[in-house]
Amino acid sequence: MEDEQSFSDISGGRLSLQRRYYTQSCREFCLNCPRLSLRSLTAVTCTVWLVAYGLFALCENSMILSSAIFITLIGLLGYLHFVKIDQETLLIIDSLGIQMTSSYASGKESTTFIEMGKVKDIVINEAIYMQKVIYYLCILLKDPLEPQEISQVVPVFQSAKPRLDCLIEVYRSCQEVLANQKATSTRS
Structure with a gap:
């Protein structure tokens, strides 16, 4: 039953x-x-990328944007697999x-x-x-x-x-x- x-x-x-x-x-x-929640996932991703873009605008170093994308993807995969x-x-x-x-x-x-x-x-x-x-x-x-x-x-x-x-x-x-x-x- x-x-x-x-x-x-x-x-x-x-x-x-x-x-x-x-x-x-x-x-x-x-x-x-x-x-x-897609809403919370989008909020976290946008926050990380906006901070990275702000740092990029100050430093003009493209590695900041690349590392923000990399950190976001690794963080999401870690969250889904371990948390x-x-x-x-x-x-x-x-x-x-x-x-x-x-x-x-x-x-x-x-x-x-x-x-x-x-x-x-x-x-x-x-x-x-x-x-x-x-x-x-x-x-x-x-x-x-x-x-x-x-x-x-x-x-x-x-x-x-x-x-x-x-x-x-x-x-x-x-x-x-x-x-x-x-x-x-x-x-x-």
């Missing part, structure tokens, strides 16, 4: 959450971030673990896998960000030496920064999978 719902991020931008329920013990959540994330995915399988995937605008993907045996819980936490309180979903990992303690907190959907209503949808579904996993492991 698959459904899609619209939410907003902490800045008011539009996010799209796709939920895929493969089985009771396997669910996937894809959060699509807003695409690159701008288009989609974040969370796949949870109760018998295996949790996989988090970030898809960049350039097509590059970054994947992290956490074994289910290392997962203590999935919670919604709060933080202060830019003079306001925001909420984020995070995975609590067990301490290998002391299983009742938490060794690490792994935040999910770091780039999209969805609001609380979206996080609650994902949280509830993840808790259902974790409850199913705990019930299965106690029966065995």
Whole structure:
């Protein structure tokens, strides 16, 4: 079963959450971030080129214009390949673990896998960000030496920064999978 719902991020931008329920013990959540704004891209490019043209007018050195074009192109490619994330995915399988995937605008993907045996819980936490309180979903990992303690907190959907209503949808579904996993492991 698959459904899609619209939410907003902490800045008011539009996010799209796709939920895929493969089985009771396997669910996937894809959060699509807003695409690159042509308006902001044009503004940054024009600003860099106007400053370069101003410097060219003062110095009369054509290398300034060439370097401005080169810096703009390299900067855009770097931004698309290392910074701008288009989609974040969370796949949870109760018998295996949790996989988090970030898809960049350039097509590059970054994947992290956490074994289910290392997962203590999935919670919604709060933080202060830019003079306001925001909420984020995070995975609590067990301490290998002391299983009742938490060794690490792994935040999910770091780039999209969805609001609380979206996080609650994902949280509830993840808790259902974790409850199913705990019930299965106690029966065995």
